[in-house]
Amino acid sequence: MTVVSTRGATLTEGRADFPADFVWGAATASYQIEGAAKEDGRGLSIWDTFSGTPGKVAGGDTGDVACDHYFRYADDVRLMSDLGLAAYRFSVAWPRIQADGTGLVNSRGLDFYSRLVDKLLEAGITPYVTLYHWDLPQALEDAGGWPERDTAYRFADYARAVHARLGDRVQHWTTLNEPWVAAFLGYGNGVHAPGRREPAAAFRAAHHLLLGHGLAARALREAGAEEIGLALNLSPVITPAQVGDPAAVASIEDAEAVGRIDTLLTRQFLDPALRGEYPAELLAMIERNGGLAHIRDGDLEIINQPIEVIGINYYNPCVVESGPGQAADEAWPGSEDVRFCSVDDVPATAMGWPIVPNGLSRLLVRLADDYPEAGLVITENGAAFEDVVEDGRVHDVGRTGYLDNHLRAVHAAIADGADVRGYLVWSLLDNFEWAYGYGRRFGIVHVDFDTQRRLFKDSALWYREVIKQNGLRGN
Numbered sequence: 001m002t003v004v005s006t007r008g009a010t011l012t013e014g015r016a017d018f019p020a021d022f023v024w025g026a027a028t029a030s031y032q033i034e035g036a037a038k039e040d041g042r043g044l045s046i047w048d049t050f051s052g053t054p055g056k057v058a059g060g061d062t063g064d065v066a067c068d069h070y071f072r073y074a075d076d077v078r079l080m081s082d083l084g085l086a087a088y089r090f091s092v093a094w095p096r097i098q099a100d101g102t103g104l105v106n107s108r109g110l111d112f113y114s115r116l117v118d119k120l121l122e123a124g125i126t127p128y129v130t131l132y133h134w135d136l137p138q139a140l141e142d143a144g145g146w147p148e149r150d151t152a153y154r155f156a157d158y159a160r161a162v163h164a165r166l167g168d169r170v171q172h173w174t175t176l177n178e179p180w181v182a183a184f185l186g187y188g189n190g191v192h193a194p195g196r197r198e199p200a201a202a203f204r205a206a207h208h209l210l211l212g213h214g215l216a217a218r219a220l221r222e223a224g225a226e227e228i229g230l231a232l233n234l235s236p237v238i239t240p241a242q243v244g245d246p247a248a249v250a251s252i253e254d255a256e257a258v259g260r261i262d263t264l265l266t267r268q269f270l271d272p273a274l275r276g277e278y279p280a281e282l283l284a285m286i287e288r289n290g291g292l293a294h295i296r297d298g299d300l301e302i303i304n305q306p307i308e309v310i311g312i313n314y315y316n317p318c319v320v321e322s323g324p325g326q327a328a329d330e331a332w333p334g335s336e337d338v339r340f341c342s343v344d345d346v347p348a349t350a351m352g353w354p355i356v357p358n359g360l361s362r363l364l365v366r367l368a369d370d371y372p373e374a375g376l377v378i379t380e381n382g383a384a385f386e387d388v389v390e391d392g393r394v395h396d397v398g399r400t401g402y403l404d405n406h407l408r409a410v411h412a413a414i415a416d417g418a419d420v421r422g423y424l425v426w427s428l429l430d431n432f433e434w435a436y437g438y439g440r441r442f443g444i445v446h447v448d449f450d451t452q453r454r455l456f457k458d459s460a461l462w463y464r465e466v467i468k469q470n471g472l473r474g475n
């Protein structure tokens, strides 16, 4: 039986064929792979400071060397080419372009990304550039960081400078990666750089990140960018019963908890970016946490720029229920009376993240319904497992299974009508996993951090086949 559905996504006897124009790729981020922390005039970022502060990152790991990609980018592009990638998503380190986040543009920093873009294009790989994947110049944090309005304007200047150099060759632009994480882990629970724990500052940071997105998107558009996107960490927010049974009906109390967390995670970003408004319920939460004075007249119009793509970073669902008397979680100011639930009855990755592929279908279909203004690209999806190198191989069946099941979930969402245009696996390389340091490996390519040797894991060989077939074989 063949089911032909939207945009030519077909399913035949367990085979999942993707639309002919579907884009297959992989993603990384500057601080996680580049190393070369002091090279060619790069300034300090908040992640240099944070990882250099004892107790902040597991094992005292830093991104000083990471995958040494700054010097090995040509070899890494060769790996991508061997895998048959059509697209590569990377981020630009702001402190390489402006050491202090403002003023003079450092052409040596831009040269690196220009060389990388040329290598990619030579290999037939389309560059997808993310402008902010969390490495804020430390000097801007010293001036107050994202909770300060001026940072948004500095970000737009920086975006303009990067576009001026790469815009002749790069058409796919993402302004921000996961502003929720930057705001609420950076300034809310302090697990990420800069490590502040101030609920009011976290909300201000979120607004200024969005303002920076709007200002940068406008600048990129004026400069001729064809495709602009915003990458968010998105999860369906569900009750414990819905993990196993997506159709389970939530009680009124649980539905209220779900709605509130979804407002903080999803609507806080997509409603202003795509519709030019904040949900009333969100404004009430912000008001209780430091007030609304930082949201000025006209800001929502700036934030509401037309964009082509919502970038989706999906790893696992967010599971909550009503929890009368619970204090707000530090990463979720406004979440009083909500309990965040651990999920014990499904397998988990080495991060402890439950593996729930149908959560991705649910998320994609919901986004397609609620935000039809933009197309969808999976800008990150992947998993950490305890990899073992044996005779020059890494038999990472767990990761391959995770990716296979999530791709089937993407396929199901396309068949249900969601406009999903591409899939970028997280990550090409094992890398610096933020507060976990090098202790968590997400790569489809294994990196030996002592020798910098790269090795395709079995998942990479499997992914190469998926790309070649434009889909999944029957199972």
Ligand code: FCB
Pocket (backbone or CB within 6 Å): 029, 032, 177, 178, 181, 233, 313, 380, 426, 433, 434, 442
């Ligand atoms: C996302 C980040 C990415 C990586 C994955 C595992 O939140 O965007 O850099 O760390 O998680």
